[in-house]
Amino acid sequence: MKKKLRLTALLLTLTMSCSLLAGCGANKAPSDSVPEAPADSGSAAPAEESSSGERTLLADGNTYASGLPIVNEKVTFRIARGKNPLDSSTDTNEKPIMKLMEEATNIHIEWIDIPTGEGQKEQLSILLSTDMPDAFMGMVDPSDIMKDYASFVPLNDMMEQYAPNIKETYDKTNGEALKMLTYPDGNIYSFMSSVYTQHKSWTIGVQFINKDWLDRVGKDIPTNLDEYYEVLKAFKEMDANGNGDPNDEIPLGYCENNFQARLLQFMGAFGFNDNYRIENGKVIPTANTPEYRQFLEYYHRLASEGLLDIEGFSQTDQQFMSKAKQGLYGSFYAWTPDTIIDDPELSDQYVQVLPMTAPGLEGKETVYGTKDRFMGIINGLVITSSCKNPEALVRWYDYMASSVELKQTARIGEKGVMWEMKDNKIYELQDQGPDFNFQNACYTYGLMQACPVLLYPDEMAWDDPETSPQNYARDGYVTAVEKWIQDEGLMPSRIATEEATLSKAVYEPDLLSYIKNFTANAIMNGVTDASWEQHVADLEKYRYSEWIQWQQDYLDGKF
Known part of the structure; x- marks a missing residue:
């Protein structure tokens, strides 16, 4: 990074809600302004004082009811968080x-970093059963809480008393946020994080192809899967990268451990993007359909001819990006090319591929996602019963949401380095030279999805082509595929009843693991009539129809 990351003494005079994006970036419509708050200590309300002028302490004799610092004598909390592969920090x-x-609140955090991806759930289970921290940022599912309510702290009353910034943000949703957070026993056990909604995240991965390779092999951007096969075959056989070695190209890159490059992105040409699809309010199964088999057969053909990187089933996100940075891939899915390729000369070679059609399924193609979908993460902060002072921890989390400067700093990093403010509008500083990767820096110097509260569309940074070229490009990529994104592509976000949640938790992990393993085996080794028939039978063994009905009942609001 060309600019030295420095810690400025941010004493906070600006207010209300800015948080994180699902992918690093901004909103389609710019903010009109960022509201100002009265200059104060940085807390939403002044400290309560007794008649003698002393601040009010809570029952523990160390925690203040309001104002800063939050505690008199320094305290330490243990918090477990999911660490994204793009986060290269060594100390949170x-x-x-x-x-x-820490300077403002006098609270120190001992972080337990758990890498996201394969193995995270196992590490989480160990913590839940043997070494419960004071809190979790993300990772904990509603089913984890419902299995043992006593292990988690209800936050209803504490939000009212000690989280004025969070409460104000939730109040803007006219009660919807509280509905999404309320468990069947009537309590709230978590605070939200992430962004309320943003145009850039209506979908996840966008498909790209190397235009220089296309020109070198004499092909146009493909419009259907038959043309795509011919392009990938040419990439493999015709020294597409032009280095004299016809054997070092990987025509199609893929990585199950990269959220934007997973297999569900590849399914769209066949009319679905998951193990079910939603159409006119109906949940329709996909994993037992002829279209799913057609999807498997197409990608098995690519795999068997060396056109698909089959290491994608097991390779890490870092390995996937390393190959992309070396220019080995002819095509891949990504947020934008320059989020995985640092070299601007190389990343500029990749152009967008619009949704392609599969033979016999013309007009059925779709793109993963939902228009105007709610994107908040309901388990942003969950406090456990191991925490001896939950009031202080609630105040600590709320403090991050007490000003624009804090929220942006929490989200992506330091003001003046990662972002700036001009005329009460926020601009992200993405263009900092060829050796700077903005998205990596967001995760390394900020908390991204773990940033508290919810960031609303009118509080997002401007998509300025000069200061934020990545945001500007991403918005254009999503606009280009907008007509293929469904209005009801993904499930709504809310907590189901305890009975429904726990009943699904009994069989869902085994079902999804089975589908994942079958899909990988079928793509690598092929599928026959016999193996397909066995697959359809095995789906019922793993209660697939019951799972589909559960999704339907959830969509219908039956629990």
Whole structure:
């Protein structure tokens, strides 16, 4: 990074809601302005004082009811968080927001970083059963809480008393946020994080192809899967990268551990993007359909001819991006090319591929996602019964949401380095030279999805082509595929009843694991009539029809 990351003494005079994006970036419509708040201590309300002028302490004799610092004598909390592969930080407390938070609140955090991806659930289970921290940022599912309510702290009353910034944000949803957070026993056990909604995240991965390779092999951008096969075959056989070695190209890159490059992105040409699809309010199964088999057969053909990177089933996100950075891939899915390729000369070679059609399924193609979908993460902060002072931890989390400067610093990093404010509008500083990867820096110097509260569309950064070229490009990519994104592509976000949640938790992990393993085996080794018939039977063994009915009942609001 050309600019030295420095910690500025942010004493906070600006207010209300800015948080994180699902992918690093901004909103389609720019913010008109960022509201100002009265200059104060940075807390939403001044500290309560007794008649003698002393601040009010809670029952523990160390925690203040309001104002800063939050505690008199320094305290330490243990918090477990999911660490994204793009986060190259070695100490979460070295992130600018954490230095500011500890200085202002007098609270120290001992972080337990759990890498996202394969193995995270197992590590989470160990913590839940043997080494419960004071809190979790993300990772904990509603079913984890419902299995043992006593292990988690209800936050209803504490939100009213000690989280004025969070409460104000939720109030803007006219009660919808609280409905999404309320468990069947009537309590709230988590605070939200992430962004309320944003145009850039209506879908996840966008498909790209190397235009220089296309020109070198004499092909146009493909419009259907038959043309795509011929392009990938040419990439494999015709020294598409032009280095004299016809054997070092990987025509199609893929990575199950990269959220934007998973197999569900590849399914769209066949009319679905998951193990079910939603059409006119009906949940329709896909994993037992002829279209699913057609999807498997197409990608098995690519795999068997060396056109698909079959290491994608097991390779890490870092390995996937390493190959992309070496220019080995002819085509892939990504947020934008420059989020996985640092070299601008190389990333500029990739152009967008619009949704392609599969033979016999013309007009059925779709893109993963939902228009105007709610994107908040309901398990942003979950406090456990191991926490001896939940009031202080609630105040700590709420403090991050007390000003624009804090929220942006929590989200992506330091003001003046990662973002700036001009005329009460926020601009992200993405263009910092060829050696700077903005998305990697967002995860390394910020908390991204773990940033508290909800960031609303009118509080997002401008998509300025000069300061934020990645945002600007991403918005264009999503606009280009907008007509293929469904109005009801994904499930709504809310907590189901305890009975329904726990009943599904009994069989869902085994069902999804089976589908994942069968899909990988079929793509690598092929599918026959016999193996397909066995697959359809095995789906019922793993209660697939019951799972589909559960999704339908959930969509219908029956629980």
